[in-house]
Amino acid sequence: MEFKNNFYLERGPYNIVSVMDESVSNEPYVAEGLFIDLFNPQLPILTKKKVLPGQQAFLFNIGSVVEKQKPQVLASASRVYNEQIKKSSYSFVAKSPIETTNTMRILLPSEPKKLSITNHLKQKLVNYKSEWDETSKTHWLEFENSPDGIVVEIKW
Known part of the structure; x- marks a missing residue:
């Protein structure tokens, strides 16, 4: 059994991350790839997202898009x-x-x-x-x- 301080969920192109602040460690969760940060109203492009304890992230994984040439x-x-x-x-x-x-x-x-x-x-x-x-x-x-x-x- 592995104990960790985060929840990570992938559903289609969406990645959801939550890092607990009262858990087995205070380590952040680091997602690497090509993402749109859906919690930021400016929808920035990120190659790395660090999620600290007590925070969450909702990311669109551009790398999971199947038809990349389709507008x-x-x-x-x-x-x-x-x-x-x-x-x-x-x-x-x-x-x-x-x-x-x-x-x-x-x-x-x-x-x-x-x-x-x-x-x-x-x-x-x-x-x-x-x-x-x-x-x-x-x-x-x-x-x-x-x-x-x-x-x-x-x-x-």
Whole structure:
């Protein structure tokens, strides 16, 4: 029988870690790989996550994605509808409550060359943030949500 101070659970691409603070040791749990930190609202990419006693982690393991060349939303603060995948583009509609901010990580085969974000009235959004991460081949987006839908179109 092995005694340890942590619980670790994998379910599909999700890794859940909890480290107890009153246990057999005070050692942190260290996860290594390529992850999205789902407890951080900025959805950062991590190659190493140290979980201290009394803390928990909820990680999306990018390494477990089967179709890495298929464009797909990996994490989002919205529901994704009407996904369309073409040879060099990916588009979808993101819906979520008004007056909330959406952050999302999108897996893409290569860095985007063109990004278009519009509301349901086809008006371009200009107040958004966008960043490419070459290591994970993911694109991070942040914009204000709408229950009527925000159309995201990405071309590479």
